[in-house]
Amino acid sequence: MHKKEVEHAQRHPKVIIICDDPADLSGVVDIVASQVSAFRTLTSHKEVAEVLTESPPDVIVIARSTVAKSVEIYSLLAKHGLLNYAHENILLCENKESGVAFRCCMKGIFTDYFVYKPMYENYRFRMILHNALVRTEGTSEVTKIREEHFGRIDDKLKQLIDDAALYHQKADETLQTVRRNLDNEKGINKVQDDLLNELKQKHLSPLLDELEHQLADSVHELTKRLKDKQFSIAELTALLSEKDNSKCAQLAQNVLPVGETGEVNISEPKALETKQEEIKIMVVEDNEIYREMIAKILRDEGHKVECETSGLGAIKTLRKHKFTMVFMDLFMPELDGYNTTKNIRNIPHCKKLPIIALTSNKNKDIIRKWASLGLTGYITKPSTKSSILKAVEKALTESQ
Known part of the structure; x- marks a missing residue:
């Protein structure tokens, strides 16, 4: 760990990364290194204060163990008058705190945020950092975004x-x-x-x-x-x-038809057809942004959607109400997707309820174990609108 800190110990860094443990940031550091050579990882308030006083960096990346701690140290630095200059600040967080991070950015506390646990969109972090450096006119240190960064587009x-x-x-x-x-x-x-x-x-x-x-x-x-x-x-x-x-x-269907002679047919417009059976879908997902994204896609298709943030909440609701199908995340607080599904199957009217798994985990053993409880299908994260709607269509077809 000490060796890694020495490698990043630039005297006049363009970018600083404030964290609790540099060992957790290997992927982040690799991306920063691909964009700028002068950067430094810092773990103590004293070190940060010294760097900000001696040579204020253009970009400050904060990746403490929780969003609350990241906000705390940034507020403390601002209170001490160390941030009274033009700079960009990027908040790194865990997936479960992305909703809180989003709100921090909307409130103007941070320029942008990035989910680095798990880090499955590293190209997005490259772009966030690149744009931040360009906005602070640190272009001399910015590595040009080349085609090989993103894989060749044929x-x-x-x-x-x-x-x-x-x-x-x-x-x-x-x-x-x-x-x-x-x-x-x-x-x-x-x-x-x-x-x-x-x-x-x-x-x-x-x-x-x-x-x-x-x-x-x-x-x-x-x-x-x-x-x-x-x-x-x-x-x-x-x-x-x-x-x-x-x-x-x-x-x-509501447009009044105009005949070839120019005469307008002023007969009553046809009433819109209503669906014979209402489709009611539950989305069980602790990540607020991802949960709302799926819910919006489903609502735009005319489906009724209810959301739960935990497996326990889903079980409680399903015991009282019937749903057409359920979208469920694997990793959730209190009770994961596998055990939530196991409990749902014990509810009399949910024995054959279509359940569609949501997961970024590629461990086939976990997926197989979960599927043994009777999954209709599973969608990998990040998901596309097409994959979500295809899953709904498949579930409806198989339940008929």
Whole structure:
């Protein structure tokens, strides 16, 4: 441990890492070293104070054992007047405290945060640190982000990204043309003009807005996932050929049809069809941001969602209420996913309840042990919208 500290003991560091134990930060230190040569790990308040007084660093990374302790030391340094200069500060935390870290950033205490336990998005930390150094004009010490940092993106993948952007551009142009044509459309008399204007304002414009919104969201997600290389070419083909415009189709049912002669059919609009059976899903996840992400995806599909932050809470709720399916994390406080599932199977009406596992753990023995209790499937973290919705579809199909 002493040797590692000596290696990082730069006299005038651009970046300092404040921590309790440098041995816990090997992955973090490797990433920092790839971005800047002048950095230093510090474990005592005295050391930090000396460095801040002698040569204030551009970026301060704080990775104490808890977020509370990180906030405490930063507040103490500020109170002593050691932080009265332009700098960036990055909070490192464990996965279970990501929600608290997020709030700290929203309150303006820290510039950004990064989950380093477990550290499965190290490229994101590279980018956070890179941007922080650029903002403080420490560009001379910044290592350029090269293609090899992220793994080579082959020509076919680059072409797909370009095609997705072109698809967005052409579709957007088509929508704008439709809007212009709609604005120029006139009736043969004042009555038809009034009806056409009402039709545009109440029905056609909202439909075009919804189409435009869906287009932007779909292309954004598609491009992001392509860059992250999170799905295969086959999945891309399926996504591009997919014509599931369920929301737009529902809106279109309310549009008053205009005949070829220009006459407006003012018959009553069709009522939206309601689902025959409500789908009620429970999400059991202690990570607030990940929990809310899954819940939003499911709610956007029209499903009713209830969330629990622990296995004990899930068991208590399931004893009183029935659900269509459950998404459940493996590692949770109080009771893990395996033992929570074991207890759920003892509830009479939950013997065959579809349970979808959420885990970043790649230990096949743990997954097999969990699956023996009757899992419908499992999703690896970080998850994509596509994998979440496919899991729901699979669970619904198998439960019929």
